[in-house]
Amino acid sequence: MLHIFVDADACPVKPEVYRVARRYKLSVTLVAGAKMRIPEGVDIALKVVSQGMDAADDWIVEHMERGDIVITADIPLAARCVVRGAHVLGPTGKPFSEDNIGSALATRNLLSELREWGEVTGGPPPFNKRDRSRFLQSLDRAVNEIRGKMSEVRSGLNTGQL
Secondary structure, three states, X not given: OOEEEEEOOOOOOHHHHHHHHHHHOOEEEEEEOOOOOOXXXXXXXXXXXXXXXXXXXXXXXXXXXXXXXXXXXXHXXXXXXXXXXXXXXXXXXXXXXXXXXXXXXXHHHHHHHHHHOOOOOOOOOOOOHHHHHHHHHHHHHHHXXXXXXXXXXXXXXXXXXX
């Protein structure tokens, strides 16, 4: 069953995740280091993890399954989830895949080193409405792609073609 995991502490698109989950009747698990409000009437769970380094990341990786969707801006977490077969989206709607995760990690590491040397002082651009819209489109597309693949597998099992 398709499930959405959200690296929730600083995620700006939780309301959009709730909308898509409600539309497709999907379960969502928010993983965070602190309690937060979650809407009622939707299949949304909140998992509060310890404040340890990468505790939320480790919990998501341990509980997600191949074909699940993971929402995160954390590139190393995205890489770990991609390797395990998840569909990973950043909050701006950028999908992470086997094709692009290596360059995303390399860019992250380069920018981190430049910041350490005092060369780069700015962070990412401010989150805007276009990012929200792009995220909604990407999440909707991912859900439909996964459901289409699941339907093909079920169809193949029913006809004995697999």
